Amino acid sequence: MEPRRRTLLAGTAGVVSAVATLGAAEAVAAFVAPASSPLLAVGSLVIDLVPGWVKDLVIALFGTNDKLVLLIVLIVLGVLVVALAFGIGVLEERRPVVGAVALALVGGVAVFAATTRADATFDWAFPSIVGTAVGIIVLRVLCSRLRTWEEASGFDQARPVAGASRAALPRRSFLILLGGTAAGALVIGVGARVASAGAVAVETIRKALKLPTAAVAAAPVPAGAELGIDGLSPIVSSNDSFYRIDTALQVPNIDPSTWSLKITGMVEQEIEIGFDELLALPLQESIITLTCVSNQVGGDLIGNALWLGYPIRELLKRAKPRAGADMVLSRSIDGFTAGTPLEVLQDEQRDCLLAVGMNGEPLPLQHGFPVRMVVPGLYGYVSATKWVVELNVTRYADARAYWTDRGWSERGPIKTESRIDVPRNGARVAAGTVAVAGVAWAQHTGVEGVQVRIDDGDWTDATLASSISDDTWVQWVHEWDAPAGDHTIAVRATDAAGKTQSETPVDVVPNGAEGWHTISVGVD
Numbered sequence: 001m002e003p004r005r006r007t008l009l010a011g012t013a014g015v016v017s018a019v020a021t022l023g024a025a026e027a028v029a030a031f032v033a034p035a036s037s038p039l040l041a042v043g044s045l046v047i048d049l050v051p052g053w054v055k056d057l058v059i060a061l062f063g064t065n066d067k068l069v070l071l072i073v074l075i076v077l078g079v080l081v082v083a084l085a086f087g088i089g090v091l092e093e094r095r096p097v098v099g100a101v102a103l104a105l106v107g108g109v110a111v112f113a114a115t116t117r118a119d120a121t122f123d124w125a126f127p128s129i130v131g132t133a134v135g136i137i138v139l140r141v142l143c144s145r146l147r148t149w150e151e152a153s154g155f156d157q158a159r160p161v162a163g164a165s166r167a168a169l170p171r172r173s174f175l176i177l178l179g180g181t182a183a184g185a186l187v188i189g190v191g192a193r194v195a196s197a198g199a200v201a202v203e204t205i206r207k208a209l210k211l212p213t214a215a216v217a218a219a220p221v222p223a224g225a226e227l228g229i230d231g232l233s234p235i236v237s238s239n240d241s242f243y244r245i246d247t248a249l250q251v252p253n254i255d256p257s258t259w260s261l262k263i264t265g266m267v268e269q270e271i272e273i274g275f276d277e278l279l280a281l282p283l284q285e286s287i288i289t290l291t292c293v294s295n296q297v298g299g300d301l302i303g304n305a306l307w308l309g310y311p312i313r314e315l316l317k318r319a320k321p322r323a324g325a326d327m328v329l330s331r332s333i334d335g336f337t338a339g340t341p342l343e344v345l346q347d348e349q350r351d352c353l354l355a356v357g358m359n360g361e362p363l364p365l366q367h368g369f370p371v372r373m374v375v376p377g378l379y380g381y382v383s384a385t386k387w388v389v390e391l392n393v394t395r396y397a398d399a400r401a402y403w404t405d406r407g408w409s410e411r412g413p414i415k416t417e418s419r420i421d422v423p424r425n426g427a428r429v430a431a432g433t434v435a436v437a438g439v440a441w442a443q444h445t446g447v448e449g450v451q452v453r454i455d456d457g458d459w460t461d462a463t464l465a466s467s468i469s470d471d472t473w474v475q476w477v478h479e480w481d482a483p484a485g486d487h488t489i490a491v492r493a494t495d496a497a498g499k500t501q502s503e504t505p506v507d508v509v510p511n512g513a514e515g516w517h518t519i520s521v522g523v524d
Contacts, residue, residue, distance in 0.1 A: 007090055009146055009174075014089020015082055016181050017103065017139035023184070025110070025131025035117060035334070036124035038110035038131060040250055044335075045113040047247060093143040100136045107132025117335055138181055145174040202253040206369055209256070209362045214308055215282035224466035227475045229437045231422035235468070235475060236287065237303035239364050245292045245301060245380070247402065248334045252387045256370040261354070265329075265393040268320035275370055278354065281310045286351040286374075289443055289472045291414050293379035293403075294508050298419050298517035302441065304472050307374045308357030312345045312391070315354070321346075321393045329392040329399050330373055330385040338385045339401035340375060341411055342393065350376055350444060351471065354388070376471035377444030379512060382412035409511040416442040416501055418450055418476075418493035418517060425519035431484050434523075436462075437477040442495035446470035452478040453490045462491075470496065482523045490518040 022039065029037040035044075084106070092099020110128035114120060226235045256275040263271040285308050292301035316328075321342060328340045345352045355374045356363060363369040368386030375383035381403040392399070396410055404410050418440035423429050440447045446467065451459040465475040480489075494500040506514035 006093070006146075006150060010090045010093035010143060011086035012089065013142035013146060013178065014085045014087065014092065014099065014139065016178055017089065017135045017142065018081065018085035020138040020181050021103070021107070021131040021135030023131075024134040025127040028130045029127040032123050032126055036114050036120070036127050038114060038128045041114035041117055041124075041128075042110055044117060044247075089139065089143065092139050093146055096140075096143065099143070100140055103136055103139060104132060107135070142174065142178060142181075149174050202255060202369070203365060205255060206362050206365065211308060211357045211362060212279055212283060214285040216284035218285035218287050218306055219468075221287070221468055222466035225468055225475070227437060227465050227477055229422060229435050229475075229477060231424070232437045232475060232477075233421050233439050235304065235465075235472075236359065237305055239305070239359050239361070239367065242303040242305060242358075242367065243292065243301045244366050245294060246386060247336050248332075248386075251365050252333050253365065254333060254370055254387060259370050259389070261371065261389060261391065263315060263319040263391045263393065266322040266325040266395070267393050268322060269318065271315060271319050273315070275356075278310060278356065278371065281314075283308055283310055283356070284351070284353070286353065286376075287468050287472050288351060288353075288374055288376045289441055290374065290380055290384055291441070291443070293381050293408065293412060293512050295417075295513065296508065297417070297505070297513050297515045298425075298519075299513075302473070306357075306359050307353055307355045309353030309355035309371075309374060312352045312354055312373070312375075313348065315391075316342075316346055316393075319393065325393045325395060327394055327396045327399065329394050329401060330383075330388050331390040331392065332385050333387045333389045336385065337401045338373075338380075338382050339396065339399065339404060339410060340373075340378065340383045344375065344378065344383075352376070352383075377414055379412040379414055381408060382410070407510055412511060414441070414443045415512045415514060416440075416445070416447070416493050416495040416499060417513075418491045418501065420489060420491050420517050420519050423519070423521050426521070428522040428524055429482060431482055431523050434480045434482040435477055436480050436489055436491075437475065438491060438517075439473045439475055440464075440491075440493040441473035442493065443471050446496035447474050447493055448496045448498070449494045450476040451492055451494075452480075453492075454480065455487055459492070482521075484523050486520065486522050488518055488520050490516045492516050 025038050035041065088099045088102045088106075090099075091102060107128055110132070111125045114124045114128050115122070117124065221235060259275045261273050261278070285306060287304065287306050289302065289304040295301035326342050328342050328345055330338050330340060344350060351374075353374045355368070355372050356370060358364065358367055363372060368388070371388055372386040373384055373388050382401065418438060420436065420438040422435060422437050436452055440450050446469075447464065450462040450464060452462050453459045460478060462476040462478040465477075467474045492501040492503075501516060502514055503516050504514065506512075
């Protein structure tokens with residue numbers, strides 16, 4: 001057999017062994033726990049190990065497309081894994097057992113990744129262990145048959161005989177096992193992954209779910225809150241357009257009948273509540289703006305929605321936090337944690353909710369179904385935990401959350417900001433009256449005023465739309481008599497406490513960006 005052909009077949013045997021490994025592991029994970037899949041576990045481990053500055057850069061460059069970028073990176077990693085599997089196959093064929101040992105080491109990494117995930121139990125190691133064992137067996141058998149084929153081919157060349165080739169039987173045996181294993185592993189693996197994901201089933205449950213009427217309805221949106229200017233962000237963001245930033249590689253699919261929330265830690269009475277119990281409580285509506293701390297000046301990682309939920313402070317009253325507690329560490333089912341000041345969640349004047357509804361329907365899966373936290377006035381990384389399953393009452397001195405462990409500040413109050421939506425940066429407009437418009441926000445403080453500056457001229461007051469509340473953004477507009485030429489437009493806001501945005505640019509790390517949003521436009 002030609003050396004090149006031998007290498008290609010051995011490498012293919014290694015790739016098929018890797019496919020068998022993943023297929024078997026996915027099948028076992030479907031029975032153990034979907035998150036115990038080595039694919040998801042290793043992917044999540046990679047996310048955790050990526051330096052914070054890399055994540056910040058990706059969010060800054062790609063915004064809500066960060067998951068697409070992550071998937072592209074994982075595809076690249078997948079190509080590297082295929083190359084590794086190819087090499088393991090070649091190694092096993094040339095040096096029996098050595099390739100199998102290499103595959104076992106790779107399996108060990110998968111076991112480590114799975115067993116170190118949040119909520120992992122000892123049985124989360126089983127998918128990776130079983131998959132690795134299957135892969136080693138397939139690898140050894142395939143390479144053994146390939147060597148038998150090679151030996152038979154050498155015999156045929158040394159002693160030509162009439163009739164059928166002596167190498168025909170081992171060749172057929174190798175190829176049948178190679179193709180059959182590959183096809184079977186793909187069918188089993190893909191089927192198990194689809195079954196374990198369960199997204200279709202959970203989405204069906206979500207669509208059939210009828211939320212109760214709010215005991216406390218949100219005040220109607222004031223007639224003057226929407227300026228009706230083309231290109232201006234609507235005062236209430238649609239569910240489809242609402243930004244999504246989180247650490248979940250796969251959106252958790254949670255059957256609400258199995259969901260529960262526990263309040264634990266420094267409390268006199270630990271509490272556990274199910275989904276039906278939560279819906280039976282007097283729910284309230286509130287329109288609240290949420291903002292991501294990674295939102296750059298002028299960025300779109302912000303949205304405003306009508307939320308339906310139950311006040312977190314009421315559950316905390318039942319749990320009775322003990323003296324000395326100053327933080328609630330909320331935990332998502334996927335392991336994400338956020339540290340929220342206890343005093344904020346207990347504030348009678350702040351609508352901190354365990355939300356079950358968004359804009360009149362159950363929470364979309366990607367926005368936290370069945371239950372998430374919504375806290376006005378704090379960036380999402382310290383408050384807006386999706387798929388929440390635990391509130392641990394503790395102290396900042398005793399516990400750290402996911403992002404605070406990665407260089408972000410502990411408490412994350414939202415800064416006063418403003419943004420120009422129209423005209424767009426780089427746009428060309430006709431000379432004459434041009435509507436310069438956008439949104440401004442100072443959650444839980446309120447926006448007092450917005451000013452616009454053209455080129456290096458004086459600051460001019462913009463017209464504010466009616467405000468829904470201090471917890472929402474507000475639209476604004478400035479009617480500009482635009483002369484021909486190239487111009488720059490800047491905006492700044494002043495909050496109800498009298499603080500005006502600073503011109504000095506500040507990066508998003510560690511507690512949110514600052515600076516004036518400035519655009520360039522051409523006037524014809």
